[in-house]
Amino acid sequence: MTVNDTEEPGWEVDPSDASGAAVVAAVGRQLRLRRESLGLKVAEFAESVGYGEDLVYKVEAGRRIPRPEYLDRADRVLRADGLITAMKKDVEEARYPKKVRDLARMEARAVEIGVYESNSVNGLLQTPEHARALFEARLPAYSQDEVERMVAARMARQSIFERSPVPALSFVQEEATMLRPVGGTMVWRQQLERLLEVGRLRSVSLQVMPMRSGQHPGLDGRIEVLKFSDGTAVGRADGAFNGRPTSDPKRLRILELRFGAIRAQALSPRESLALIEQVLGET
Secondary structure (H helix, E strand, O other): OOOOHHHOOOEEOOOOOHHHHHHHHHHHHHHHHHHHHOOOOHHHHHHHHOOOHHHHHHHHOOOEEOOHHHHHHHHHHOOOOOOOHHHHHHHHHHOOOHHHHHHHHHHHHEEEEEEEEOOOOOHHHOOHHHHHHHHHOOOOOOOHHHHHHHHHHHHHHHHHHHOOOOOEEEEEEEHHHHOOOOOOHHHHHHHHHHHHHHHOOOOEEEEEEOHHHOOOOOOOOOEEEEEEOOOOEEEEEOOEHHHOOEOOHHHHHHHHHHHHHHHHHOOOHHHHHHHHHHHHHHO
16 A cells, blocks of 8 residues: 655755755666666556655656655665665765755764854754754745754754764753743753753753843854864854854854853853753743
């Protein structure tokens, strides 16, 4: 039994993402060649893998990014002995927006990451439900396909917590970001619990900038600094250098000074966890 097209797993290919589109097109060609070599018609293959013919045509034409389970089923039906399953990693990366892939690659290389957030919980700290609620609130509205694609990409970045060795992670969150019940009470509670869970990790320093703190160097917006093992670094800030990433040593020094001042003004990690526990208890 096949599912209808609205339920078929996968994402539309972003035509502006040349590298991602090339990967998806190459995978589609390999699937088609393998199917044809076995003498399977599209209808026969579609029924065997349990998906609609339209999806098969789109995947083979490079117009649809298949999810991992599609490739697993195709590998079995086409008797590929793991060759198709091996494509999952490349396809998984291609399904995420290019700017997210670029950010994830930098985070994967970083040995130290420092982030100050003023408007929302940092993406590395978000639960899937919290992230989904944020994306669904955007205007103009994203399609559901785009929302799910971005949620998946954001969650994939959180594999950074499983790295060995784990980078040193320092987060400073404005207290206001933890007081807004994004997604409703249950989603809000789950997000606060996630903050407590991550904040207790030995590799993580999680601090809260209390509302009573008054003015500080982060009032212009988000600041992020990533440092790499070769001594290089990259940073960006909403209120500096037009918000663009920079590797210039002088500019990085400015961002580091601002972030250091923010950390000094924020609550200590222990005080911050106590505040989050208090907010959770009051929800």
